[in-house]
Amino acid sequence: MNGEGRAVRSRRDALRALAASLAAAAAGSIGCARRARVVDGRIEGSLWFAYGGKNREVLLSLVDQFHREQGRYRIDAVYQGDYFEALAKLRTALAAGAAPALTHVVGEVVPYLAEAGVLEPLDRFLAGAPGGDLDVVEALGQSGTFVGGGERPLVCLPFNRSTPIAYYNRNVFRELGLSPPTTWDELRATAARLVVRDGAGTRRWGFECPIDWWFWAALVGQAGGDVVAPDGTPTLGGEAGVRALRFWQTLVHEDRTMKPPPGRDYNAWQVTNTDFLAGRVAMIWTSTAFLRYLEDNASQAGAGKFEVGAAPLPRDARASVPTGGTMFVMPRGAAPAAQEAAFAFLRWMMQPEQANSFATRTGYIPVSRRGLEVLRQDGYYAAHPNDRVAVDQLAHAAPWPWSPDLFRVQREAVQPRLEEAVLAPRDAAETLSEAVRAARER
Numbered sequence: 001m002n003g004e005g006r007a008v009r010s011r012r013d014a015l016r017a018l019a020a021s022l023a024a025a026a027a028g029s030i031g032c033a034r035r036a037r038v039v040d041g042r043i044e045g046s047l048w049f050a051y052g053g054k055n056r057e058v059l060l061s062l063v064d065q066f067h068r069e070q071g072r073y074r075i076d077a078v079y080q081g082d083y084f085e086a087l088a089k090l091r092t093a094l095a096a097g098a099a100p101a102l103t104h105v106v107g108e109v110v111p112y113l114a115e116a117g118v119l120e121p122l123d124r125f126l127a128g129a130p131g132g133d134l135d136v137v138e139a140l141g142q143s144g145t146f147v148g149g150g151e152r153p154l155v156c157l158p159f160n161r162s163t164p165i166a167y168y169n170r171n172v173f174r175e176l177g178l179s180p181p182t183t184w185d186e187l188r189a190t191a192a193r194l195v196v197r198d199g200a201g202t203r204r205w206g207f208e209c210p211i212d213w214w215f216w217a218a219l220v221g222q223a224g225g226d227v228v229a230p231d232g233t234p235t236l237g238g239e240a241g242v243r244a245l246r247f248w249q250t251l252v253h254e255d256r257t258m259k260p261p262p263g264r265d266y267n268a269w270q271v272t273n274t275d276f277l278a279g280r281v282a283m284i285w286t287s288t289a290f291l292r293y294l295e296d297n298a299s300q301a302g303a304g305k306f307e308v309g310a311a312p313l314p315r316d317a318r319a320s321v322p323t324g325g326t327m328f329v330m331p332r333g334a335a336p337a338a339q340e341a342a343f344a345f346l347r348w349m350m351q352p353e354q355a356n357s358f359a360t361r362t363g364y365i366p367v368s369r370r371g372l373e374v375l376r377q378d379g380y381y382a383a384h385p386n387d388r389v390a391v392d393q394l395a396h397a398a399p400w401p402w403s404p405d406l407f408r409v410q411r412e413a414v415q416p417r418l419e420e421a422v423l424a425p426r427d428a429a430e431t432l433s434e435a436v437r438a439a440r441e442r
Contacts (some may be wrong), residue, residue, distance in 0.1 A: 034097075034098075034333070034334065034335045034338070035335050035337075036334075036335040036336075036337035036338035036341070037076075037338075039074050039076075040074070041071070042067075042071065042072060042073055042074035042341075043072065043073050043074065043337045043338070043340065043341045044073075044074045044075070044076055044338065044341060045073065045074075045075055045076070045101040045102060045334070045338045045339070045340070045341030045342035045344075045345065046075075046076045046078065046100035046101050046102070046334070046338065046342075047063070047075050047076065047077045047078070047100060047101070047102045047103065047342065047345070048078055048080045048086060048089070048090070048100045048102075048103040048104075049077055049078070049079060049080065049086075049103070049104060050079075050080055050081060050082055050083045050085070050086035050103075050104065050326070051082070051083075051160075052079065053293070054292060054293055054296075054361075054362060055160065055289065055362050055364075056079065058357075058358055058361045058362055059077065059358070060077060062349065062354055062357065062358060063075050063077050063345075065354075066345055066348055069348075070344075072341075072344070073340075073341040073344050073345065074341065075102075075341065075342075075345045078100075080103075082265070082266055083105070083106050083266075083326065084265065084411075086103070086105075087105060087106075087109060090103060090105070090331065093331075094118055094331060094333070097333055098333075099118075099331035099332070099333050099334065100331065100334070100342075101330060101331075101334035101335075101338040101339050101341065101342035102328060102329075102330055102342035102343075102345065102346060103328075103329060103331065104159045104160070104326035104327060104328050104329065105326055105327060105329055106324070106325075106326055106327075106407075107145055107146075107156075107323065107324065107325070107326065107327055107400060108400060108406045108407045108410055109406075109407040110142075110145075110146070110155065110156050110327055110329065111146065111401075111402045111403055111404050111406060111407075112404045112405075112406070112407050112408075113155075113329065114152070114153075114155045114156075115404040116404075117332075118331055118332050119155040119156070119329050119330065119331060119332065120155070120329075120330040120331070120332050120339065121153045121154060121155060122154045122155060122156075122157065122330065122343075123153060123154050125330075125339070125343040125347075126154070134157065134347065134350040134368075135350075135368060135369050135370055136157065136158055136350060136367050136368065136369065137158070137365070137366065137367055137368070137369050137372060137394070138369075139323065139394040139397045140158040140161040140323065140365060140367050140394070141157065141158050141367075142154055142155070142156050142157070142327070144397070144399060145158075145323055145327070145399060145400060146399055146400050146401070146402040147230070147399050147400070147401050147402055148402050149399070149402060152402065155329060156327035156328060156329050157327060157328045157346060157350060157367075158325075158327055158328070158367040159325070159326050159327060159328045159349070159367070160289065160325045160326055160358070160362070160364045161323060161324070161325040161326075161327075161364060161365050161367060162287045162288045162289045162323070162324045162325040162363075162364055162365060162390065163287075163288055163321045163322070163323055163324065163365070163390045163393045163394070163397065164214060164215055164218050164285050164286065164287055164288075164313060164321055164322070164324070165285070165286075165287070165288050165291075165310050165311065165312065165313065165389050165390055165393065166180060166181075166283065166284070166285055166310065166311045166312065166313055166314070167276060167283070167284050167285075167286065167294060167308055167309065167310055167311075168180055168282060168283040168284075168308075168309045168310075168311065169276070169279070169282045169283070169298075169306050169307075169308070169309070170306065170307040170308065170309040171306040171307060172194065172204075172282045172306070173282070173309065176193055176194070178190055178193060178194070180283075180309065180311035181314045182312075182314050182315065183314050183315055183316065184222070184247060184314055184315075184316045186314060187207065187251075187314050188250070188251065188255060188257070190206065190207075190283070191205075191206030191207040191251065191255065191257035191258065191283065192206060192255060192257050193206070194206035194207070194257070194282040194283060195256075195257050202256075202259070203280075204279065204280060204281065204282060205257065205258065205259035205275075205280060205281040205282070206257035206258070206281070206282060206283060207251060207257055207258045207259070207281065207282075207283050207284070207285075208258060208259045208260075208261060208272050208275055208276070208281040208283075208284045208285075209248075209258065209261075209272065209284060209285040209286075210261055210268040210269050210271075210272055210285075210286070211248065211260055211261075211268065211418050211419045211422050211423070212265070212268060212269070212415070212418070213410045213414050213415045213418065214322060214324055215285055216241075216244055216245070216248075216414070216418055217322045217398075218285075218313055218320065218321050218322055219243075219244030219245075219247060219248075219316075220236070220237035220240050220241050220244045221240075221318070221320030221321065221322065221398045222244075222313070222314070222315050222316040222317065222318060222319065222320045223237065223239075223240035223241075223243045223244050223247075223316045223317055224240050224316070224317035224318055225237030225238055225239070225240025225241055225244075226398070226401075227241070227401075227409070227414075228400075228401040228403055228405075228406065228409070229401075230401070232401060232403050232405070233440070234405065234409045234413070234436060234439035234440060235436065236409075236413075236414065236432050236435055236436050236439065237432075240317075241432050242428045242429045242432055243316075245418075245421055245422070245428040245431065245432065246428045248422045249421070249422055249425045249428065252422055252423070252425070253425060259275065259280070259281055260419075260422060260423060261275065264415075264419070269286060269287070269290075272284050272285075272286055273286060273290055273293070273294060276294065276298075277294065277297050277298055278304075279304050279306070285313065287324060287325075287363075288310075288363050288364065288365065288389070288390035289325065289362060289363055289364055290363060291310065291362075291363025291386055291387065291390075292361065292362055292363045293363070294308050295308050295386065308386065309386065310385075310386035310389045311389060312389055312392065312393050312396075313393070318396075319393075319396040320396055320398050321393050321396055321397055321398065322397070322398055322400070323394075323397050323399075323400075325364060328346055328349075330342060330343070330346075350367065350368060351368065351371075352368045352370045352371030352374055353371070355367045355368035355371045356368065356371040356372075356374065356375060359371075359387075360375070360380065360384075360387070363387070363390075365390050365391055365394070366391070372391065405439070408439075409439045412438060412439075413435045413436075413438040413439035414435050414439070417431050417434065417435050
């Protein structure tokens with residue numbers, strides 16, 4: 001078996017193991033609630049989280065603030081690696097009946113967990129809480145993130161939510177008299193203007209983007225397609241999916257303006273950021289989550305001191321972006337008192353002050369409607385136009401299907417094939433036909 005075959009099988013085995021362990025958890029192991037710990041007179045609820053750096057620092061500062069503002073509950077926040085490492089640990093914990101009271105997971109996996117029966121419905125906690133509705137931004141909550149999400153029991157609340165956005169080196173764009181591209185054709189032309197060749201090599205690339213499912217899904221939406229049909233059938237966008245893949249291939253091989261970052265998953269994202277800060281590329285696509293990180297580091301001498309600009313992703317047949325980031329969920333099985341502590345923290349995090357603090361210190365999108373309005377009225381977005389880009393893009397956010405297969409389609413069928421299709425390159429239509437067959441396997 002070749003390397004790709006082993007990788008695909010490994011992912012398939014991991015996903016099937018996840019399915020089996022979740023089924024076992026739902027069948028019985030979650031039925032025995034543990035007793036909550038009491039630490040220094042406070043009821044403790046565990047929180048598993050999945051990021052480091054600036055975002056980790058901001059989250060932990062908010063946990064400390066929660067402890068200062070009340071004396072009944074304590075949150076034990078534990079880092080569990082990146083999103084996918086944390087999900088694997090959650091799988092193991094669910095099977096062992098040792099899941100945390102609160103965690104966050106990527107949006108695409110929520111339908112899978114919900115249909116497996118391992119998430120606590122949050123309505124029952126809201127019913128007994130003062131104020132009832134949490135007033136979240138609809139496009140970022142369950143009702144807006146998923147097709148028909150508002151018609152299902154509430155199992156998730158938005159936490160660090162994002163969209164992909166374009167970043168560009170304002171200094172270079174000013175020097176060349178360029179504006180951020182608004183269409184795919186303009187992206188090709190702008191990237192070509194930005195390239196600086198050095199003999200047979202390239203000193204500065206015009207464009208860079210991780211060869212990743214999330215950005216490909218954005219391209220599919222912009223080309224007029226959907227990765228999953230309304231009836232739940234994985235189509236991977238049909239002709240729009242092919243057009244999206246060919247667009248990357250054109251930029252890499254025909255135009256030679258796009259630098260494909262090496263590595264998979266978040267390694268490629270980090271390479272993209274590093275190349276941008278080092279001046280090796282003048283325009284990138286990545287998450288709004290990195291806004292503050294990029295702004296802060298680009299302003300330092302080691303990065304060449306340039307000004308970061310942000311812009312919406314360009315359109316093709318239409319404007320479209322997926323939402324990303326994670327949702328708060330409460331796995332079943334924690335002690336009632338621990339769940340009480342976890343929901344108290346969850347509700348506190350949803351309030352305008354905390355939601356805005358997290359967003360403005362990181363680059364993620366504010367999840368509170370009232371908080372968002374406060375930022376608008378106080379002139380925050382007038383003073384920080386880069387922050388406004390992702391918020392404005394919510395008008396073109398494409399909801400994900402409520403499909404238990406969505407995460408499997410992403411990790412098993414599409415993601416393993418994207419990089420080879422772009423770099424080798426492989427025929428785009430043939431690649432996606434193969435991916436559709438894999439997506440429809442059970």
